[in-house]
Amino acid sequence: MILPEAYATLKSPKAMETGFRQLPSVDKLLSDERLRMLESDYSRSLVLSATRETLEEFREAIAQGNPPPTVAGLVDAVIERAKAIGDASLVPVINATGVILHTNLGRAPLSDETLAAMELASRGYNNLEYDLATGKRGSRQDHIESVLCRLTGAEAALVVNNNASGVLLGLTALARRREVITSRGQAVEIGGSFRIPDVMRQSGAKLVEVGTTNCTYSRDYEQAITPRTAALLRVHSSNFKIVGFTQEVALEELSILAREHGLLLLDDLGSGCLLDTAKYGLAYEPTAQESVAAGVDLAFFSGDKLLGGPQAGLILGKKDPIAKLRKHPLARAVRIDKVRLAGLAATLLHYLKDEAEAKIPIWQMISLSLIEVERRARAWSSQLDGMATVVQGESVVGGGSLPGSTLPTRLLAIKAPEKGRDRGAVQRMARELRLHRPAVIGRIEGHALLLDPRTVPCEDDLVVIAALRQAVRVHLLS
Numbered sequence: 412m413i414l415p416e417a418y419a420t421l422k423s424p425k426a427m428e429t430g431f432r433q434l435p436s437v438d439k440l441l442s443d444e445r446l447r448m449l450e451s452d453y454s455r456s457l458v459l460s461a462t463r464e465t466l467e468e469f470r471e472a473i474a475q476g477n478p479p480p481t482v483a484g485l486v487d488a489v490i491e492r493a494k495a496i497g498d499a500s501l502v503p504v505i506n507a508t509g510v511i512l513h514t515n516l517g518r519a520p521l522s523d524e525t526l527a528a529m530e531l532a533s534r535g536y537n538n539l540e541y542d543l544a545t546g547k548r549g550s551r552q553d554h555i556e557s558v559l560c561r562l563t564g565a566e567a568a569l570v571v572n573n574n575a576s577g578v579l580l581g582l583t584a585l586a587r588r589r590e591v592i593t594s595r596g597q598a599v600e601i602g603g604s605f606r607i608p609d610v611m612r613q614s615g616a617k618l619v620e621v622g623t624t625n626c627t628y629s630r631d632y633e634q635a636i637t638p639r640t641a642a643l644l645r646v647h648s649s650n651f652k653i654v655g656f657t658q659e660v661a662l663e664e665l666s667i668l669a670r671e672h673g674l675l676l677l678d679d680l681g682s683g684c685l686l687d688t689a690k691y692g693l694a695y696e697p698t699a700q701e702s703v704a705a706g707v708d709l710a711f712f713s714g715d716k717l718l719g720g721p722q723a724g725l726i727l728g729k730k731d732p733i734a735k736l737r738k739h740p741l742a743r744a745v746r747i748d749k750v751r752l753a754g755l756a757a758t759l760l761h762y763l764k765d766e767a768e769a770k771i772p773i774w775q776m777i778s779l780s781l782i783e784v785e786r787r788a789r790a791w792s793s794q795l796d797g798m799a800t801v802v803q804g805e806s807v808v809g810g811g812s813l814p815g816s817t818l819p820t821r822l823l824a825i826k827a828p829e830k831g832r833d834r835g836a837v838q839r840m841a842r843e844l845r846l847h848r849p850a851v852i853g854r855i856e857g858h859a860l861l862l863d864p865r866t867v868p869c870e871d872d873l874v875v876i877a878a879l880r881q882a883v884r885v886h887l888l889s
């Protein structure tokens with residue numbers, strides 16, 4: 412197809428005609444030796460589609476005034492397109508960004524025990540909803556509720572697909588057509604698509620914002636209570652920090668207020684940590700245990716943030732509201748699958764056995780000593796022919812946890828040579844590393860590409876070094 416606007420850019424209609432004629436037919440192209448081999452890797456129909464699409468693409472390019480490709484060039488393009496169609500596009504990435512919970516890179520990597528449990532659960536059948544003692548139907552929640560209660564002191568617990576669905580389920584089941592009071596400073600957006608006002612609207616509950624952006628007092632909540640009020644909602648501002656003149660009401664105080672007025676207290680913890688982050692030199696992050704102790708009716712948090720497990724939404728709370736959530740029709744729509752349920756149970760066992768720091772990858776990364784990070788950065792640097800240095804920097808927890816709180820780290824810094832320094836070389840090198848398999852992701856600051864060993868498992872060191880050597884050779888030393 413020739414686009415009308417393309418005529419303007421043509422050298423001449425005649426050149427274009429000649430260009431079209433030089434393109435081989437689909438059949439001719441398919442008879443190429445390399446494409447015949449490609450058929451055995453994929454399928455005849457996939458290679459046929461790739462061939463047709465590639466020829467169409469070049470026809471358009473010729474119509475735009477580009478010269479026709481060689482047959483070898485066409486075959487290369489068909490192979491690339493067949494791979495793009497037939498190969499998995501979700502591939503492993505080595506995260507050298509220093510952001511421990513990187514939502515775009517899949518949040519928490521999992522412990523060996525968690526992975527083993529997930530494999531076991533997916534390979535065969537299991538007693539997901541089957542009581543082996545009685546031979547009767549059971550609940551998938553039974554596999555996880557008691558360990559969650561034991562760890563946190565909660566009366567009851569429920570696990571769903573993710574935290575967003577947990578909050579939606581909670582608000583829908585308990586506050587639909589009623590009012591929910593939240594501090595104005597907590598009507599927040601977490602990432603692109605989770606906004607408290609939107610989730611509230613979707614649940615059918617009416618959001619009543621009280622206080623101001625920076626200060627909310629107990630009396631603000633109290634004055635907003637009406638006969639239509641169902642709950643008070645506390646939302647942990649996971650991904651930003653208000654500093655200076657600020658005031659929020661403590662959870663304990665909200666709990667007393669809720670009880671006095673016969674209201675529910677709901678707590679969206681976001682990350683929902685079980686360990687004391689201050690012990691690791693990080694800022695304070697509210698824990699699930701504290702929410703339970705403060706007497707919240709329901710606390711919601713993610714499985715794949717600071718818990719370090721698979722994607723899940725954990726809901727802790729009192730027996731009665733948890734029972735209401737379980738019975739609500741939406742619970743079925745947001746239920747957790749058997750594989751992640753098994754993984755979550757295995758991750759929680761690490762906490763029960765007091766081995767979270769030793770076994771859960773994100774806690775290993777958080778607790779990794781500066782000496783060890785520096786040793787690894789120097790080991791990487793020593794392999795790069797003097798093109799890299801080791802500099803001071805900071806790792807962050809990320810994933811909507813601990814905003815503004817960082818861990819001191821050591822970074823490998825690769826800079827373009829001083830003479831004729833071009834920022835483009837660093838950009839091209841970063842791109843090459845992204846296209847490497849496994850992809851290696853760093854961050855660019857100024858004229859340097861920075862890589863943080865903290866978020867890279869030791870067993871990947873050799874892969875990282877090989878990828879870096881190649882990228883440096885192609886883009887900086889050539």
Ligand SMILES: *Cc1c(COP(=O)(O)O)cnc(C)c1O
Nearest residue numbers: 573574575601649681682713811
């Ligand atoms: C991250 C977060 C969510 C969303 O959790 P998901 O597990 O990503 O669905 C909701 N609320 C808060 C406060 C969060 O930090």
